[in-house]
Amino acid sequence: MLVDTAALARxxxxxxxxxxxxxxxIKRVIGARIRTGxxxxxxxxxxxxxxVTALGVSRMTVNRALRELADGGxxxxxxxxxxxxxxxxxASPLLEVRNIADEVQRRGHRHSTRLVSLAAEDADDRPFAAxxxxxxxxxxxxxxxxxxxxxxxxxxxxNPAFVPExxxxxxxxxxxxxxxxxxxxxxxxxxxxxxxxxxxxxxxLLGIEPHEPCLQIRRSTxxxxxxxxxxxxxxxxxxxxxxxxxxxxxxx
Amino acid sequence: MLVDTAALARxxxxxxxxxxxxxxxIKRVIGARIRTGxxxxxxxxxxxxxxVTALGVSRMTVNRALRELADGGxxxxxxxxxxxxxxxxxASPLLEVRNIADEVQRRGHRHSTRLVSLAAEDADDRPFAAxxxxxxxxxxxxxxxxxxxxxxxxxxxxNPAFVPExxxxxxxxxxxxxxxxxxxxxxxxxxxxxxxxxxxxxxxLLGIEPHEPCLQIRRSTxxxxxxxxxxxxxxxxxxxxxxxxxxxxxxx
DNA sequence: TGTATAGTGCTGTATATACAGGCTGCACGT
DNA sequence: ACGTGCAGCCTGTATATACAGCACTATACA
Numbered sequence: 001m002l003v004d005t006a007a008l009a010r011x012x013x014x015x016x017x018x019x020x021x022x023x024x025x026i027k028r029v030i031g032a033r034i035r036t037g038x039x040x041x042x043x044x045x046x047x048x049x050x051x052v053t054a055l056g057v058s059r060m061t062v063n064r065a066l067r068e069l070a071d072g073g074x075x076x077x078x079x080x081x082x083x084x085x086x087x088x089x090x091a092s093p094l095l096e097v098r099n100i101a102d103e104v105q106r107r108g109h110r111h112s113t114r115l116v117s118l119a120a121e122d123a124d125d126r127p128f129a130a131x132x133x134x135x136x137x138x139x140x141x142x143x144x145x146x147x148x149x150x151x152x153x154x155x156x157x158x159n160p161a162f163v164p165e166x167x168x169x170x171x172x173x174x175x176x177x178x179x180x181x182x183x184x185x186x187x188x189x190x191x192x193x194x195x196x197x198x199x200x201x202x203x204x205l206l207g208i209e210p211h212e213p214c215l216q217i218r219r220s221t222x223x224x225x226x227x228x229x230x231x232x233x234x235x236x237x238x239x240x241x242x243x244x245x246x247x248x249x250x251x252x
Numbered sequence: 253m254l255v256d257t258a259a260l261a262r263x264x265x266x267x268x269x270x271x272x273x274x275x276x277x278i279k280r281v282i283g284a285r286i287r288t289g290x291x292x293x294x295x296x297x298x299x300x301x302x303x304v305t306a307l308g309v310s311r312m313t314v315n316r317a318l319r320e321l322a323d324g325g326x327x328x329x330x331x332x333x334x335x336x337x338x339x340x341x342x343a344s345p346l347l348e349v350r351n352i353a354d355e356v357q358r359r360g361h362r363h364s365t366r367l368v369s370l371a372a373e374d375a376d377d378r379p380f381a382a383x384x385x386x387x388x389x390x391x392x393x394x395x396x397x398x399x400x401x402x403x404x405x406x407x408x409x410x411n412p413a414f415v416p417e418x419x420x421x422x423x424x425x426x427x428x429x430x431x432x433x434x435x436x437x438x439x440x441x442x443x444x445x446x447x448x449x450x451x452x453x454x455x456x457l458l459g460i461e462p463h464e465p466c467l468q469i470r471r472s473t474x475x476x477x478x479x480x481x482x483x484x485x486x487x488x489x490x491x492x493x494x495x496x497x498x499x500x501x502x503x504x
Numbered sequence: 505t506g507t508a509t510a511g512t513g514c515t516g517t518a519t520a521t522a523c524a525g526g527c528t529g530c531a532c533g534t
Numbered sequence: 535a536c537g538t539g540c541a542g543c544c545t546g547t548a549t550a551t552a553c554a555g556c557a558c559t560a561t562a563c564a
Contacts, residue, residue, distance in 0.1 A: 021547060047514060058549045063515080071323075079515045080556030170320070194490030195447040195467040213465030215447040237447030237465070273517060299544060310519045315545080331545045344524035511564075516555080527544080534536085 005046065005054035008033075022057055026065035031074060034085050045083040047073060109146045116141040116205060120160070136160055145203055150206045153234040162228050175182050192218045196239070202234055213237040257298065257306035264307050274309055277316035283326060286337050297327060297335040318388075361398045368393040368457060372412070388412055395457055402458045405486040414480050444470045447489070454486055465489040 008029065015025040033039045045056065051062045066083055069075045077083045123137045137157045144152040194216045203210045215231040261280065267277040283289045298306065303314045318335055321327045329335045375389045389409045396404040446468045455462045470483040 023547080049514080058551095060550085061548060063517095064547095066515090077515065078556085080513080080558080082514060193445065193467065195465040195487075197463075197465055211449075211463055213447040213449055215445065215467075235447075275517080300543080309523095312520085313518060315547095318545090329527085329545065332528080332543080334527095334544060343507095505564100507564080510539105511560080514555100514557080517553085519552080520550090520558085522547100522549080524547080525545090528542090530541085531539095533538085533561100 005050065009054050009056075023061050023065040023068070026051070026055065026057070026062060027069055030065070030069060034074060039085050039088075041085050041087050043085045045085065045096055047082060060064070107228045114143045114145070116143060141205075150208075153205055153236060155232040155234070157230045159226065159227075159228055194218075196234075198234060198236075206234070206236055208236045257302065260298070260303075261306050261308075272502040275313050275320070276305070278307065278309070278314060279321055281323060282317070286326060291337050293337050293339050295337045297337065298333075299334060364397045366395045368395060368399070381456070402460075403487060405454055405457055407484040409482045411478065411480055413478075446470075448486075450486065450488075458486070458488055460488045 009079070011029050011032070012025060012133075015028060030039075030045065039045070040191050045066070048059050048062045048066065051057075052059045055062070062087055066077065067074065070077045070083070073086055075083050076086045118140045119138075120136050121139050123135050138160055139158075140154075140156045142154040142156070144154060196210065196216045198206065198210060198212070198214050200210060203212070206214075208214075215235045215237055217235075218232075219231045221228045221230075255421050263281045264277060267280060282291075291297070297318070300311050300314045300318065303309075303313045303318075307314070318327065318329065322329045322335070325338055328338045348457070370392045371390075372388050373391050375387050390412055391410075392408045394406040394407075394408070395402050396406060447465055448468045450458065450460065450462060450464070450466050452462060454466070455464070458466075460466075467487045467489055469487075471483045471485075473480045473482075480501065
């Protein structure tokens with residue numbers, strides 16, 4: 001098989017510099033090619049040996065990168081055959097919760113958002129009051145649309161202590177995943193999923209009837225210093241659902 | 253630290269014989285000690301070096317076992333300090349879906365079940381009809397109770413082709429996880445979570461009002477030969493929820 | 505023409521070894 | 535008495551090497 005190993009090696013070298021582990025860099029380079037569609041579903045990946053010679057690393061390192069990609073469901077491997085880009089049936093539940101924009105676009109629709117409110121509020125009787133030493137919280141409420149249909153209400157609380165000064169003016173422009181995981185090391189993430197009836201306010205924002213059940217996902221993240229953020233996502237049950245699939249690499 | 257390495261080594265040797273990988277055996281031996289409470293929350297695990305000398309394997313093998321246990325949330329590791337049994341805050345969403353009995357008992361309540369129906373039905377307009385070459389499906393409906401409160405309705409469809417003869421008389425006595433993963437290699441598992449209003453029948457079985465939203469989890473499993481089973485779990489939103497937490501092993 | 509067999513490429517696993525970097529406690533000096 | 539520095543333990547990562555097992559192919563032989 002013919003592989004553009006030179007281009008791959010260049011992309012790999014470009015990720016160097018900081019202290020990122022080599023296996024992590026390999027995962028990113030391969031993952032980027034798959035996400036961008038350069039390598040499509042079912043495509044054969046370069047063999048471990050090819051990657052070893054192309055990137056100039058040991059096979060164990062390549063092996064670890066590919067194994068973790070397979071564990072994550074990005075690729076499928078088969079002994080004696082090779083590694084292949086997995087079918088992108090659906091994102092894993094956690095992943096889909098985290099990146100609704102990608103998911104909407106993957107389905108061939110247009111994703112847009114509307115900012116409902118954005119303010120600093122008192123931390124009274126919020127989860128922050130007990131857990132972290134702040135009396136104010138940043139709160140943003142955003143509605144996510146698929147084309148022109150509201151599909152998710154995002155209610156986000158952020159601890160101001162973890163927002164750097166230059167971002168305090170517009171703390172909605174980042175997401176806890178894009179930003180906080182880099183600036184603040186998160187030590188714990190908790191996820192709670194419930195079926196609820198929407199409040200009147202939620203129903204109005206989502207354009208649904210008050211008796212339509214909703215899926216509510218609450219994600220809380222902690223750093224070593226305390227509670228960083230609480231994100232509550234509300235999705236109409238009839239319009240969205242969490243989907244997850246994972247492959248097993250053959251018989252175990 | 254004093255560790256009963258001899259006992260650990262004996263338990264490890266006992267798992268040998270078949271072709272199970274060494275790192276998998278180490279994971280099982282350690283996981284068993286944690287599940288049985290022999291090693292409790294916060295306990296320090298033997299260091300990699302101690303395990304290497306006790307079990308007579310290489311450090312990379314021990315490292316892989318511990319790393320995968322950490323990835324799965326069973327243990328927590330910290331560079332320069334050691335490995336520790338993780339706090340068992342809550343099962344991961346997937347895990348909790350899979351083992352409600354354990355979860356109920358963990359919360360200090362009594363788990364019981366009531367068999368509502370058990371029959372072989374026509375496979376018409378069931379997911380099986382298209383995907384697998386069977387015209388009959390085994391269907392069982394079970395209500396799960398926490399003490400005397402119904403908390404989950406389990407509606408299970410199983411492809412008879414994957415049920416061995418000696419179990420056909422009572423195919424509800426096993427679960428797809430306990431049994432099918434051993435007898436039939438599963439190649440794919442799909443999970444769909446939705447918020448729905450219960451049907452009248454479901455509401456009656458769960459003892460809830462028809463307007464109370466429910467969390468519905470549908471898990472489908474495939475073997476290489478086709479669809480093996482579809483399990484649909486319905487939980488009243490007010491009585492149960494999916495919880496998941498995972499630790500990150502420090503700064504990333 | 506059909507069947508067996510050897511060969512090749514691939515992933516899975518295990519070992520030995522090495523260095524980097526974080527954390528803790530003890531010894532030494534002030 | 536106190537604190538400062540360093541040795542030693544711990545995990546994180548990377549390399550080189552080896553053998554086993556699976557899948558496919560090409561060759562040899564009947």
